[in-house]
Amino acid sequence: MELLIKILHNYYYMVAILLFIIGMHTMLTHSNLIKKVIAMNIMDTSVFLLFVAIGYTYGGEAPIVREGSEVLYVNPLPGSLMLTGIVVAVSITAYALSLIVKIYRYYGTVDYDEICLIRSQE
Amino acid sequence: MTEILTEILNALLLTFLVICAIAVAQIRDMLSAVIVFASFGLIMAIIWQQLSAPDVAMVEAALGTGVTTLLLIAAISKTRRAE
Amino acid sequence: MGLEQHFPALIIAILFGIAFFSPLLYRWARKISAPALITALTLALAMSISLLIQVTQGGNITYYLGGWPPPWGVELKIDLLRVYMLIIVLAVSTWIMIYALKDLEHELKTEMLGWYYSLYALLVGSMAGITLTNDLFNLFVLMEICAISACAIISIKEDRACLEASFKYLILSAMGTGCFLLGVAMIYMVTGHLNYDLVSEALPKAVELYPNNMFAAAALFIVAFGTKSALFPLHVWLPDAHASAPSPSSAMLSGVVIKIYAFALFIMFYQIFPRTLLDSIPLNEIVLWLASMGIMFGSIFAMVQVDLKKMLAYSSIGQIGYVFLGIGLDDSMAMAGGFYHLLVHAIMKSMLFMAAGVIIYSTGIRQIKQLGGIGQVLPVTMLAFTIGSASMIGLPGTGGLISKWYLALGALDIGRPIFVVIILASSLLNAVYYMPIIVNAFMQQEEFEHEAKPVPRQMLIPLIVGMAAIIFFGVFSRPVIVLLESAMQMFF
């Protein structure tokens, strides 16, 4: 029961880890290259969720300074870091996709198992 | 009252996030998987707004959902659609 | 207030600047784009040597980007070990680029050359950043830049093997950096800092409060850096990637890139994690045994290869094991040996890949068994190959002996003679696969039957420099070892 309450209190973390596991499992088990890329994105996003959830203070407001207001702000650092993280993830995705399109031109497939089959027949 | 409702909304969004992630893994049609992934990104953007990180939400909506989906669809249109 | 205090930031700025400038330069003034890259690399090298002088005279340097001190700003930190790594990165990459200018002409299409220069500068800049940064999140971003540019200098050749290898590398290293970022999140969760120094201050208390959290972070870091630097069971991407790439890229990837991550793991273990964590779980033991398995299996896999570059790539898996052995042995002498091996292996593996590149350039041969008698047509190249192999095996007079010697001394020092046996056995295995090539190349009676193009001088001079460097570091090892031992002082 105590464990359950603990889990309920940290449900953002739990979901983040769950998503990380789903992403990694999809990335490692599916042989379709585009699906691997999507799964990589899910994995990255889950870590970003974890980071932002760490920076969240309960009842805090977005860290924008307004005139004459003394309110609780959330930690702005994880958010601004994750901004960079998202850009990095997008650039990796773009590079991976352009590689996939090139691979498709040479092999005629985007399935890793089929690529291995083609290579072994040569 | 509003706090409880917000909590319920957050929990629902997170549940939907997990469902989307599993659906992306299971769907065999790549185009549908990409669309589900786009909805995954949008829900993530809402969650970040809930977590008071509006700039991350904005970047996720623009880059993570918009541009990534665009690139994925461009790549699928150049390759094949079935897994 | 001189310019030299800005050198840490200027090194990175110059390298990234030339990375973004060289596509423009290649478009408008094609002739000067290659000299500009070489100039930038040399300038950065000169600055790093100036940093070495500053550090030896005045102690560690910290540099605040934007003038913001931590915990707000990003900090660059230069101590002896980092400046040592920085000089290795910059010197070896300048040396490889001089060779590459000629070699790339036949391996790449002309319009791709400008992009290659750009990616190369990006790779070197990100590695310089990894050595200098003192911030976990910056390390993550630089690792991603390094991964993308390293994949890109493989796939720029655009044949099927390159594309596939580089995709495999990309996916695995994305998984590695994902794990790293999760580990950073775990650390940030309990300490609230990302700066190395502040984290290492806060961690001893955090380990007591949240031990499981920190175990998870340590495990994630081992997976992340192990994947990136091809620690034994996570090495699957390396042989394809390093063998199919253009020769200068292989030299760069095998010589420098994988070592940067070994260095980063070292920093994580001994600068960030408190000793109590290292004592409470056998982290070092895990790294030691994985490294030993890598040393043995890398050599065994290398023996059965038929492709010359693939053999060299498998040999890298074995050789990176020595560096990890130095990290895991937890003894200042063994660590000095490990880091000395990092230097020597950077030189010899790059040189061997360059020699392989010359062979491919001149004759087009990649198969090992066709190399019989090649010593008659390419004497300088095969001499370089011989000296590199001798250093791999660890013959006296070469740098390879010194590093193995110190590793063995360190292993005996903490009472683990089993690792001496492993080092000796792997030297023997190295001899088994390097010797036949050399013997075939020089001793074969019959004529070499393939055509051989004349090799331009620009490709031979780097080989000669490499030979000289290996012999130099085999004979005059003392200054470097002294430097490394005083660098290790701060970790013990």
Added chain:
Amino acid sequence: MTLEDQIVRITSRLVVPFIQVYGIYIILHGHLSPGGGFSGGAIFGSSLVLVALSFNLEVGAKQISHDTSSILESGGALGFILTGLVAVVLGGNFLSNQAAGFPMGEAGELFSAGAIFIITTFLGIKVASTIITLFYNIIEEEDKSGASH
């Protein structure tokens, strides 16, 4: 041309200017409100991609040619580094802002925050042109070289 094409084209023709203004607004107000170079550049870049998607690639390429976008890409990044170097020349640390004497202006005004404003603008240019280049690189793959499978 079908009716659906017409609808898509007219809608995008209506929407694109607003998206672009919104993108520029986000870039320029990066130091005042959520957003900044990354998100604003992405919004601006995707508006041009939207033109290419709803009309065709030629019309899209007419808006901004490949050469221009790749030059802007390098230029944006170089501008970022140069801003950092200007700070060094002015006597501060690399990328320093107020310490190097960039005019700070009044908080809350558009032209305030010194170097951050300049850096955000360069970042926006870089990100917008990168997104356009990425899209064209993937979509135009086949025209470049004649490899076959």
